[in-house]
Amino acid sequence: MSTADGQADAFAAFPDDGARHPAVLLYMDVFGIRPVLEQRARELAEHGYYVLIPNLLYRNGPTPLVELPEHISHEVRPAIAAQLIPLVMAHTTERVLLDADAYLGFLATQPEISPGPVAVIGYCLGGVLAMRTAAAYPDRVAAVAGFHPGALVTDAPDSPHLLIPELPTQLHLGLAENDMPPESVDKLNQALDSAGLGNTAELYPDTVHGFTMSDTDAFNPAALQRHWDRLLPLLARALANT
Secondary structure: OEEOOEEOOEEEEOOOOOOOEOEEEEEOOOOOOOHHHHHHHHHHHHOOOEEEEEOOOHHHOOOOOOOOOOOEOOOOHHHHHHHHHHHHHOOOHHHHHHHHHHHHHHHHOOOOEOOOOEEEEEEOHHHHHHHHHHHHOOOOEEEEEEEOOOOOOOOOOOOHHHHHHHOOOOEEEEEOOOOOOHHHHHHHHHHHHHOOOOOOEEEOOOOOOOOOOOOEOOOOHHHHHHHHHHHHHHHHHHHOOO
16 A cells, blocks of 8 residues: 555455445554454454554554564563554654555545545554544544543643544544543543533443453453444444445
8 A cells, every 4th residue: 555655564354245335444553463453354344344454654664563472461562562662652643644644545446445434443552543533634534433542631732632622523432441540531531521522432441451452461352342332333323324
């Protein structure tokens, strides 16, 4: 897939029925494209969506950027993250939006995709990128969902919570209990309420960051099901007319 800075590798899944389907742009977590995310895309495709997962860090090389074990335990997670976090930190907001334009442009030209806006979802850092994409391209994004998105309230001038007034009404943020301190969650909810988007953020009980990923020790099966229970109706509402 062509971008302004080169070629981005990606994974796509879609129904093999010859019909056109709404698109979902899925932003990966810090560990990147791997079997658990490929299966996530296939499951979404079974519900009638074309799902694209770009390698967000393609400037540093194709997937996989680092060697990953089959299961990312609490013991090995810090060492793996230490290799990837510097690459994520170099992925500036400017790069995020430049790439988002390319990803959305790619989706707009695929013969398997029906015309109209797309949904953008993300896990971990991908939740923040989903919010940035929707705020920057409101006419091209109909829905946003982020799961265990980390710190959405920071002191930075481009803190994700400042984007909330620009987000679509079809929004869901599924928070892990350790994503943010309680005062930050309160500030997030205040921003959502002020934008008329109250009740779109939900603290998933008994969860830690990464709860949807079955290849990590953070995995929580009940929370993954709750994620599906929130995500699928959201997509159906937002993309019904595409």
